[in-house]
Amino acid sequence: MTAIPDKQTNSTDFAVTALRDRIFRGAIAPGTRLLEVPLAKDLGISRTPLRQALLELEREGLVERKTTTGFVVRSLTFSDVCDAIDLRGLLEGAAARRAAERGVPDAMIAQMNETLNRIDTALTGAPGKFDLTGYADGNRDFHHLIVDAAQSRVLRDEIARAETLPFSSPSAFLLSQRDDLPFQRSLLTSQAQHRAVVDAITRREGARAENLMREHARIALTNLEYIMGLERSARQQVPGLALVVD
Amino acid sequence: MTAIPDKQTNSTDFAVTALRDRIFRGAIAPGTRLLEVPLAKDLGISRTPLRQALLELEREGLVERKTTTGFVVRSLTFSDVCDAIDLRGLLEGAAARRAAERGVPDAMIAQMNETLNRIDTALTGAPGKFDLTGYADGNRDFHHLIVDAAQSRVLRDEIARAETLPFSSPSAFLLSQRDDLPFQRSLLTSQAQHRAVVDAITRREGARAENLMREHARIALTNLEYIMGLERSARQQVPGLALVVD
Amino acid sequence: MTAIPDKQTNSTDFAVTALRDRIFRGAIAPGTRLLEVPLAKDLGISRTPLRQALLELEREGLVERKTTTGFVVRSLTFSDVCDAIDLRGLLEGAAARRAAERGVPDAMIAQMNETLNRIDTALTGAPGKFDLTGYADGNRDFHHLIVDAAQSRVLRDEIARAETLPFSSPSAFLLSQRDDLPFQRSLLTSQAQHRAVVDAITRREGARAENLMREHARIALTNLEYIMGLERSARQQVPGLALVVD
Amino acid sequence: MTAIPDKQTNSTDFAVTALRDRIFRGAIAPGTRLLEVPLAKDLGISRTPLRQALLELEREGLVERKTTTGFVVRSLTFSDVCDAIDLRGLLEGAAARRAAERGVPDAMIAQMNETLNRIDTALTGAPGKFDLTGYADGNRDFHHLIVDAAQSRVLRDEIARAETLPFSSPSAFLLSQRDDLPFQRSLLTSQAQHRAVVDAITRREGARAENLMREHARIALTNLEYIMGLERSARQQVPGLALVVD
Structure with missing residues (x-):
């Protein structure tokens, strides 16, 4: 060819x-x-x-x-979208477990911690004053590092595929909710989960790393349920929501 | 178009x-x-x-x-193939957990048990005299029923995709090992796992169903390791093994 | 007799x-x-x-x-205390999983939610102004409800026993840290975990309920590590710490 | 004193x-x-x-x-006994996970494999001709090695306590069922689980080790259900069954 x-x-x-x-x-x-x-x-x-x-x-x-x-x-149903989010949690959970079980070089652990510190900086001050672009950058880097740490071409490809589905990316709802206070508070919970995942990988606690990563993905589910409850006009501003039929 | x-x-x-x-x-x-x-x-x-x-x-x-x-x-490495088998276990495990958590209609539980009874019939007598075609049929039906029971279009599509990778299908090694005694004995272990999965789904024990299904997929890994240890001439008879580079 | x-x-x-x-x-x-x-x-x-x-x-x-x-x-080592905290997480996790798998009557789910609402009230306002006694009461009730929901005499007895070990009770560090700001913030994370556990039980997601409850117990571990890093004089005010030898 | x-x-x-x-x-x-x-x-x-x-x-x-x-x-109910068996699985599962996560010295892995080889020897030949005393010895040693490998005084004490409850010991039903053919076949499944646990610990796959050990304990549950279905006269020969009220 x-x-x-x-x-x-x-x-x-x-x-x-x-x-x-x-x-x-x-x-x-x-x-x-x-x-x-x-x-x-x-x-x-x-x-x-x-x-x-x-x-x-x-x-x-x-x-x-x-x-x-x-x-x-x-044409996606609400339940398809929930399943796609669960799928990402499943795959990222497997990546985190694998990283914990096989061990991760110190340099990569250091990179993870440096990324978490950047996210902390983005979350300085009170909710409402967070640096959301900084958060989104750090969040994206964190998720990439977990995939890298798993060292599995198969998992990497599957996670890349799973993230192309609308709403299932770790950044799915980040930029559409800038001014929402409960949403900004939920970023603190997300970051606590990031920290716990890195702690689990460092201690080589694979079961814990997997379960934390699964639970972490469910934050997208909570955000989705919140958005589905909004007025039609507000929902139209969320990219991809047009695919979801009632 | x-x-x-x-x-x-x-x-x-x-x-x-x-x-x-x-x-x-x-x-x-x-x-x-x-x-x-x-x-x-x-x-x-x-x-x-x-x-x-x-x-x-x-x-x-x-x-x-x-x-x-x-x-x-x-060009697949041995480790790619292992990862693909793990991926199938991960996805089928999620399907089994979901079926257990959401509950499965009695009629479908009955179908599962009927399928297990057919497999038992195929395994009548001593290892070496099993009806391998009967086993393969029942095994394929069992895996389809677990996917059906999960009632998730997303999981169904992902599992279908994962099974197209060489060796990662539940039937991958079934027909290439007809006369091998240790292999035939391993079918008894597989069937015990099938029974335990249906027991867990019936009792709505999702964690148990998931973990059993994951472990079940690893039998393919054991079979793969066994095959990789064979002479080159014997390995050439296994479809798809040609893709695996050392 | x-x-x-x-x-x-x-x-x-x-x-x-x-x-x-x-x-x-x-x-x-x-x-x-x-x-x-x-x-x-x-x-x-x-x-x-x-x-x-x-x-x-x-x-x-x-x-x-x-x-x-x-x-x-x-004479307890630091590692004994960590293990005792893990043990409580293990047992409470099993209780939460069991409750989710077997199902919990609506009236008990309502009691759980009512308890969580009381804790929310105790956490009104900014960290530093929380009603810690209200939190401790609600927290104790929440943990009791999870044990009740499991409906297992064996688990109830084991959890009661595990909580008598110094520091392993869910309330272990609550009242000794009244004025500490990071500690007060950690209560928000704890309460988010409480909510997620009840959500998982309601949806009958046993694996998730178990893993959340295990992770929840680890907050005591974080608190313990924090306390062990304090000055000797501050440590002496924590009941039971006298048993821990370096 | x-x-x-x-x-x-x-x-x-x-x-x-x-x-x-x-x-x-x-x-x-x-x-x-x-x-x-x-x-x-x-x-x-x-x-x-x-x-x-x-x-x-x-x-x-x-x-x-x-x-x-x-x-x-x-006075124990049937459900108390089931819960006690589950409790042992929970605790032994935690021990196996911990051993896998923290790593086990090569010499101890060698001891585990040597014990498994002894059990294999006891299971030579066809079901019905197994060396049950040899099996019981190897089985007891295997369970002790898992506890040793966890290196946790707290877990060791809890497991010792959990095993004193009637029927919850790993050896509970071994010697009361000498001549029963289905029982003897179930020993092959048990031994396959032993092998998988050691494989998981060696690969440092903690989640897998934990789940296998939990499932392993459930064999006692299957045996218990089998015994409860026997005639009263046969049941009276099982030590401790007198405590179980209907």
Whole structure:
């Protein structure tokens, strides 16, 4: 096979970004059948890069391939989203257990603690005055370090896949809730869990590390339940919520 | 998008089967770059169904897409295979826990017990005289019932995906070891674990159901270690082992 | 056997209280051999109630019977105390799992939630202004409710026994740290764990309930490590710390 | 306190053995009040060693002290016995997890494997021809090694206590079922669990070691359920079953 030429790659990337955006905004509704010919025309690209883009979105869980009708926009139930969050907890829990059981080099433990210190700095002061961007950065780094520490290509790939589902990423709700006080308080609980996970890995307590990481993922569930209880107008500002049908 | 015409679907299916077979037999070595033009010509099909086939094999974990060079045959280490088996145990364990926690209708419990009775029948007599096809059928049904009982679309999809990886299916080693006595004895242990899982689900003991199911998956690991210790000629008869590089 | 007459019971109770107090204050040092004759004389009671009292203190883990020399005051290492805290977490975790697995009547779930609401009230306002007596009351009731919900005489007895060891009770450090700010903040984490345990029991998620309860017990460990790092004079105010030898 | 003189110790030991035997045989029924004066006379000893003996039997869980009426023979329900078996699994599971997490010296791992090899030897040949005394010896040594490997005085004491309850010892049903074929087959499952526990400890997989050990204890539960289904005459030959009221 010859490598895909640059122009086609660019068209594919463009289509992925454009379609992901439309789906997240609800501009294309859940369940909509994606007709290839008009869609390619609409995006101003040819069918081959469009199909590549649809396959990428399928991998992200945003569209599904039906044998008879081609691709349709995925339609998620509330319970699908809960299950996807649980799945991430399951996989990250396995990564944390594995890291604890096999041991982690001192340098990586030091990196974990340094990351936790950065998060502490972001949470200085009273709830309401936290540095949320700093928190989100540290949080993302922490979750990556746990995956690195597991040293398993299989787990890394699965966790990467699980995070592409809407809402199941560790950062899913972070930036959509800037000004909410209960949410900001919940970051203190999250950070206490981060600390406990690193403590468990350092002591090589795998069962504890796994269970803490699972429980940690459930904070996203609490956030989701909170958001689902909001007014429709507020819910529309949460990216990807358009995929969830009642 | 118009539905894929039948002829193309048939060509795709043909290519998937042919390539999977070549890869499993080792006729195409791990790491080989799959050049699209000569490969399509060799299979006597056009490039569009070939690309569909490659995407399907990518989903099965047999080939990988590299951004610069296109598709290559996957090269698995022994430790990748171990991780894939652990992953299946993790996911099936979550399914069993969920079934236990949420409760399973009596009719489904009855189906589980009926399946276990069929496996018992297949294991009548002394090791060496077992009905291995009967065992494999019952075993496959048992694993499907656990997934059904979890009632989670997300878990079902993930388990289906995890099982496509070579060796990670619950039936992975069943038919390649017909005449081996220690292997036949290990089926008694497997069946004891099946019984304990159903007992735990019936009593709604989720932690126990999860842990039993995880441990159950590790029997595949023991079988794998056993096979890796065999002579090269014996190993070549195990489908998919060709993907594993030392 | 005739019932023990009241007078003797009173002498026994008196001796238990007096000796427990001396041991907790460090007035009788760890490892001290308790000579029956002078001790009975000192307490102004006869030897039979004294021996009953010593057997009671043995049951509480404060004295040990040596076959050759009679009773001696127990001498605990730091690691013994850690293990005793872990033991309580293990047993309370089993109680919470059991409650979740077997199900808890709605009326008892309501009692749990009412108790959690009382604790919330005690934690109104900023750390430093909490109602610690209210917290301690609610905390004690919460732990009792978890034990009740398990409906196991065996677990109830074991948990009661485990709590008599110094520092291993859920209330162990509550009243000795009134004015400490980090300690008061840790009560918010504890209460978040209480809420999560009741959520898990309500959803019949036994594995989760068990793991949360285990993690909850570890807060006592954190408190213990904190106290062991204090000045000797501050440590002397913590009841029972006199038993811990370096 | 002066050491207890030899004569009294001997009388105490004599009384413990005699009373334990009567209780296990059912010669003294569950719930019977033990009157001290006639009992001492009947055994031909004085009241002081008798009371020591009763305190020892209380510690073993065979008699209970009631505040108003003195000692009575304990009366266990079937569910108490199940809970006691679960308790042993919980504690031994914690010991195995701890050993795995903290690591075990190579020499002790070697001892474990040597013990497992001895058990394998006892299980040579077909079920029905096993060396049950050899199995019981190896089994006892294996359980002691797990406790040793945990290096926790607290866990050791708790496990020793938990094993004194009738039926909850790892050897509880071993010698009462010599000729029973299904029972002999269950020994193969037990030994597979022993092997898996040592494998988990060696790999430092604490969660797995804990869960295997818990499941291992449940074999006693299966045996108990089997025995409770036997004819009354067969049940009377099982020591301690007399304590269990329907």
